Amino acid sequence: MTGGPGGPGARRGARAPYLFVAPAVLLFVAFLAVPIGYAVYLSARGLRLTGGGVFGTREEVFVGLDNYVKTLTDPEFFAGFGRLALYGLISVPLTLGLALLFALLIDHAGSRARRFSRTAIFLPYAVPGVTASLLWGFMYLPSTSPFSYLTRELGLGEIPFLGAGGIYPSVANVAVWGGVGFNMIIIFTSLRGIPAELSDAARIDGASEWRIAWHVKIPLVTPALVLTGLFALIGTLQVYGEPTTLRPMTPEISQVWVPLMQIYRDAFLRDDLPLASAASVILAAGTLLVSVVLLKVTQRRASGGMG
Incomplete structure (x- = not known):
C-alpha cells in the first residue's frame, strides 16, 4: 500500500509545505538576505591608496569597524537625523490623525458617497512620490504657485513655502498628501470589523457619535493605529524622494539634508560604497530597533490595559 504512514503519498504530503514556501524563501534570500549580507x-x-605618488592605485582592503566609527562621528550624519526628526514631528501625527478622522467620518452611519470618498482620499497614494513632489514643487515656487498668486493679489506678498521657515511643512505636506489614503484604508477596514451591536448599544444608552468614536471605535482599532504608526515611522526614517526632488528648487535643502541623501552622495557621487554601506547598516539597524521598541511598548500597554 502507498497510503500508509511511510508510503510515497505520505512523503509527498510532507514535502508539499516546503514546495509552497520555496518561492517566497528564494525571493527573500535573493532580494533581501543576500543584499543585506553584501552590504x-x-x-x-575600505578604499586605500597603494603604491604612493601620483601613480598610486586604490585598492579595497579590510578595515573592520573604521567605516562605522567614521559614520557615527560624522556631524553631518546626525544633523540629518535632526532634520528627519523635525520632518517626522510634522508628517507622522498629521498622517495618522487625518487618516483616523477620514476613516471615522466614512464609517459614520449617516455618511454618504462612501465609495467616492474612499477613492478620492486614496487616489493620491497611487501617484508616484517623484511625480507628487514635482506637482507640489510647482505649487510652491513663487512664479508658478496659485497660492502665492492669490496672496500677491491681496497684497500679502508671497508665501515662503521653500524658505527657511516653510521648508519642513512643505516637504512633509507631500508625504502627508500621499500617505493619508493608504493609512485611512487600513483603519477603515478595521472599523468595519467592529460589531455594529456595540455602537447600537451605545446609541441606545444616549451616547453621541463623538463619544462612540472616542470610547468604542478608537480603542478597538488600536492595533490598526499601531500598524499605521509603524508604517509612518519607517517611511519617515527612509524619506528620500521628496527632498531630493525639491532640492533644485530651494537652497534650504542640502545634498545631505537627510541620511539617505548622504548615503546616496557617498555611494554614487564620491564612489565610496563601503562608507555608504556602513551608514546604510546603521540606518537599517536603527529602523529595526525603533520598530521593535514601538511594538514592545504598545504590547505592554495593551497587556496592562487588559489586566
Missing part, C-alpha cells in the same frame, strides 16, 4: 561585508571594507 555588511562591504561596510567592513
